[in-house]
Amino acid sequence: MVEELVATGVALASAGAVYAAAAARVIKQYERGVVLRLGRLTAPVRGPGFTMIIPFVDRMRRVNMQIVTMPVPAQEGITHDNVTVRVDAVVYFKVVDAADAVVQVEDYRFAVSQVAQTSLRSIIGKSDLDDLLSNREKLNQGLEVMIDSPALGWGVQIDRVEIKDVSLPETMKRSMARQAEAARDRRARVINADAELQASKKLAEAAQQMSDQPAALQLRLLQTVVAVAAEKNSTLVLPFPVELLRFLERSGLQAQAQTEAYERTRPASGGANGGAGDHGDDGTEGVGRAELRREDRGGAGPEEVRREEVALDAAEDLPGVELPGVEVPGVEIPGLTAPGDEETPRSGTTK
Numbered sequence: 001m002v003e004e005l006v007a008t009g010v011a012l013a014s015a016g017a018v019y020a021a022a023a024a025r026v027i028k029q030y031e032r033g034v035v036l037r038l039g040r041l042t043a044p045v046r047g048p049g050f051t052m053i054i055p056f057v058d059r060m061r062r063v064n065m066q067i068v069t070m071p072v073p074a075q076e077g078i079t080h081d082n083v084t085v086r087v088d089a090v091v092y093f094k095v096v097d098a099a100d101a102v103v104q105v106e107d108y109r110f111a112v113s114q115v116a117q118t119s120l121r122s123i124i125g126k127s128d129l130d131d132l133l134s135n136r137e138k139l140n141q142g143l144e145v146m147i148d149s150p151a152l153g154w155g156v157q158i159d160r161v162e163i164k165d166v167s168l169p170e171t172m173k174r175s176m177a178r179q180a181e182a183a184r185d186r187r188a189r190v191i192n193a194d195a196e197l198q199a200s201k202k203l204a205e206a207a208q209q210m211s212d213q214p215a216a217l218q219l220r221l222l223q224t225v226v227a228v229a230a231e232k233n234s235t236l237v238l239p240f241p242v243e244l245l246r247f248l249e250r251s252g253l254q255a256q257a258q259t260e261a262y263e264r265t266r267p268a269s270g271g272a273n274g275g276a277g278d279h280g281d282d283g284t285e286g287v288g289r290a291e292l293r294r295e296d297r298g299g300a301g302p303e304e305v306r307r308e309e310v311a312l313d314a315a316e317d318l319p320g321v322e323l324p325g326v327e328v329p330g331v332e333i334p335g336l337t338a339p340g341d342e343e344t345p346r347s348g349t350t351k
Helices: 002-023 098-103 108-126 129-134 136-154 170-212 214-229 242-276
Strands: 024-027 031-037 049-052 058-064 068-078 084-095 156-167 289-295 302-309
Touching (some): 002 024, 058 098, 068 108, 068 156, 098 136, 108 136
Antiparallel strands (some): 024 049, 031 058
């Protein structure tokens, strides 16, 4: 009898141990347990820790509540501006309702993947190539909304969507490279033209400054010569300065003007001398030249020995020079007599 009781107790203990082993469940912190009893959902959802279910009656499914990173396969599509591209992306999502993730959808991972692919194709067809390349933030937000709308009914929340890469055809890559090169060339030309404009303005100011001070051009020429000589060239070509030519031209014009002015005063002086040179009349103003005559010692007649024309305004500037026969205001010049005519003095003054 005792042996039967012991055997029964051992059998019950063994059955209890087997039952406990079959009914005991441990749920991790990042998981939730959804229990289906005879195919019906039981509430509430089991939290993390130790829990028990009825063996052979209850069936529990663990649902991961962590954020899942799911890559979206590359999708090929045609953009709004008729460019064929291949775009791949990545989706970050998590389960917020474990019961809906188990009951509402067969496989929420596969569902999210398919929705992400179709939404990516749709966003490619609605966007331009420039938006895909430069305005990805806006496209990411639009793609997130498109995926998140159906996923809310599955107990899934889309955390983030990112477009990873945009693959272009080789012909399009070459066209974009030529476009970028042309744009940079245009910028370089504009910068060079702007530099030339600024340099021309500065050169014009420098030329104006040098025109006011001609010596500045000579100094600049000397500086250029020094700079060229520092290169140790065997041949040095020195340009003739234009300002020096202008200086010589101005000097020649000034001398020509003085000569013309003197020539204009010469006929008036000559007429006065011709009418009163031999008679010695009263006036001394307007005397422009003096004629000294003497008779030849052989008695052949008067012979013009020398004719000297001196401007009166220059007579005062010749110290130590005596001009016979020329009457200068404030200076008395004795009369000259020719041989054989000592009694008739001749005045050396002429009008």
